[in-house]
Amino acid sequence: MTLLTTHNPIRPLPEATAAELMRIFVDQDTDALLVGACLALLAQRVPEAHELAAFAGTLAEAAVPFPAVPEGTLDTCGTGGDGASTANLSTLAALLLPRLGVPVVKHGNRAATSVCGSADLLEALGYDLARAGVDLAGDLEARRFAFLFAPAYHPLLGRLREIRRRLGIPTIFNLLGPLLNPAQPPLQLLGVAREELLAPMAGALARRGTLRRAFVVHGKDAEGKGLDEASIEGPTVVLTVTDGRVEGSQVLVPRELGLTPPPRHALRVADRAEALAVARGLAAGADHPDFRPAVADAVALQAGLGLLLHRDLRLEALPAAFGEARGALDHGFAWPFPPSEARP
Known part of the structure; x- marks a missing residue:
């Protein structure tokens, strides 16, 4: 929980911090109200490209894989x-x-x-x-x-x-x-x-x-x-x-x-x-x-x-x-x- 309370989600997050925040979001033990509050705060500003890439990268690591697709897909x-x-x-x-x-x-x-x-x-x-x-x-x-x-x-x-x-x-x-x-x-x-x-x-x-x-x-x-x-x-x-x-x-x-x-x-x-x-x-x-x-x-x-x-x-x-x-x-x-x- 330290990450959520010590970083203001209104400010841009370092890439490593953004990745860790996403891991906290999807953790079953994280309080739903806290996640909702954080999401509402994040919605108040435009995210930066490195944050989006870090969030997505964290989720992609846990995704079920799919076979390689043809070129041109x-x-x-x-x-x-x-x-x-x-x-x-x-x-x-x-x-x-x-x-x-x-x-x-x-x-x-x-x-x-x-x-x-x-x-x-x-x-x-x-x-x-x-x-x-x-x-x-x-x-x-x-x-x-x-x-x-x-x-x-x-x-x-x-x-x-x-x-x-x-x-x-x-x-x-x-x-x-x-x-x-x-x-x-x-x-x-x-x-x-x-x-x-x-x-x-x-x-x-x-x-x-x-x-x-x-x-x-x-x-x-x-x-x-x-x-x-x-x-x-x-x-x-x-x-x-x-x-x-x-x-x-x-x-x-x-x-x-x-x-x-x-x-x-x-x-x-x-x-x-x-x-x-x-x-x-x-x-x-x-x-x-x-x-x-x-x-x-x-x-x-x-x-x-x-x-x-x-x-x-x-x-x-x-x-x-x-x-x-x-x-x-x-x-x-x-x-x-x-x-x-x-x-x-």
């Missing part, structure tokens, strides 16, 4: 915490990308502060969250998709779920989730809810030795509010990480992709049932009554960025990649699940 994820209640754009992009030839190993969990988490959506679509690691590795090879359910690979984090739920605010663990994929894919598309998180999250990714390339993005909606994804409503700032280096930022503007502003709240879903209906409509193609063109545009934007990473192209090639993904959505696509799991 991608993860798409966001930090959550933007309060926008949009459809599951990064998850839907992860389901589309295998159709475009991109292997995806997505790591995620149930909703903590959002309407519908990636695991919630996939389970509702028929995905078996308890699927064994050896089967997931086979899925990745045969179908270019595997979903790694976070609790199965990070058992130490189970005790923190209730603490996070009771706090009701985004915590440091929203930021760590995207850094904890046990497959450690070489490519990553990562959305952050606040612009000030771009640099520390990119810096933390750059410290991961297995990462070859990543886009860290932060978008703005029509009202100027932050989104943890690339935006079809306003500008998106992109930081590129390449082989341990964080490159300069670039800004994407929807009109450069030929996009016009969508109707107000066109991307929002009220609950899990609506999120599921939107997902099924998207997969069914443009003729389905639940197909939302604005959601298709937003998913195609995330998928287009994923295509650039997979093909080692720069952002200047995004219009063509976006068009390819958007065209595929008009025709519909099948879930990249084993047939026994897919539900109509």
Whole structure:
């Protein structure tokens, strides 16, 4: 307990101290109220890249391992915490990308502060969250998709779920989730809810030795509010990480992709049932009554960025990649699940 009482979590922590603090957080003997108070304090400032890397490194040491993944494998994820209640754009992009030839190993969990988490959506679509690691590795090879359910690979984090739920605010663990994929894919598309998180999250990714390339993005909606994804409503700032280096930022503007502003709240879903209906409509193609063109545009934007990473192209090639993904959505696509799991 000495560490928690002698260091003020508001100030940046030395790397070794951050690692030890994370070990205390996941220790079953640490008082839950103390952990909650510490998480609330940490949430009052932007963490630094070395802290995030130390926190994630400590958790990765205790994670259940996953077999090595093929070169060109991608993860798409966001930090959550933007309060926008949009459809599951990064998850839907992860389901589309295998159709475009991109292997995806997505790591995620149930909703903590959002309407519908990636695991919630996939389970509702028929995905078996308890699927064994050896089967997931086979899925990745045969179908270019595997979903790694976070609790199965990070058992130490189970005790923190209730603490996070009771706090009701985004915590440091929203930021760590995207850094904890046990497959450690070489490519990553990562959305952050606040612009000030771009640099520390990119810096933390750059410290991961297995990462070859990543886009860290932060978008703005029509009202100027932050989104943890690339935006079809306003500008998106992109930081590129390449082989341990964080490159300069670039800004994407929807009109450069030929996009016009969508109707107000066109991307929002009220609950899990609506999120599921939107997902099924998207997969069914443009003729389905639940197909939302604005959601298709937003998913195609995330998928287009994923295509650039997979093909080692720069952002200047995004219009063509976006068009390819958007065209595929008009025709519909099948879930990249084993047939026994897919539900109509």
